[in-house]
Amino acid sequence: MFGRLAAYLDSIRARDPAPRSRAEIMLYPGVWALGMHRLAHWLFNGGMFFFARFVNHTARFLTGIDIHPGAKIGRNFFIDHGFTVIGETAEIGDNVTIYQCVTLGGTNPTNGEGGKRHPTLRDNVIIGSGAQIIGPIVVGARARVGANAVVTDDVPEGATMIGLKARSTLVPAETWLREFIPYGTPCDDPCEPDMTRIDELEGRMRALQDEIEMLRAERERAEAASDDKPARKSGSAT
Known part of the structure; x- marks a missing residue:
């Protein structure tokens, strides 16, 4: 268990240059929110919905991060700063990074479309601050969503989405940036390659x-x- 925790903290440190030690990362609200979500999700899967919600609301009160107990979250998930909302049917892959004030929101449950209402984020996705990902869409692996973008359609693998409503910068697959990009937005190079x-x-x-x-x-x-x-x-x- 301690080995998995150390690996998780090291994965955060690789994406955030601010902390000087693992102990400092343990104070991050995103770490606490994810830890409490693991418990809430276990209770939710066991049918103890009231207690799952109680843990969820306690986490939201303490961290400002609202993760529904039903959301499925993979390994090394990092919420930087907080104030994020993640809906019930959201699914998040491994090594996903979300910055502050992001919403993984759902469609209107009264429109007759039950079941999956929230987004699916594949592995290594980066969501910039203030972005709104709405509906049962899929954000492909290694995709980036820039700050304040609003995404309501599927995002191709490796694409960078910007704007309101978000549009792809259409970066060819052979020119993907393999390294981690803070906030999901390239800074050194223009977003439009052509x-x-x-x-x-x-x-x-x-x-x-x-x-x-x-x-x-x-x-x-x-x-x-x-x-x-x-x-x-x-x-x-x-």
């Missing part, structure tokens, strides 16, 4: 600016020449 169109528009803009400057210079020369003609005529008349 910059051809932007470069073309910037080139046209520079050409238009040069043309405007040339026309302005020609107009100024024409105005100067027109002002000089009356002066020459006046001089020749005298």
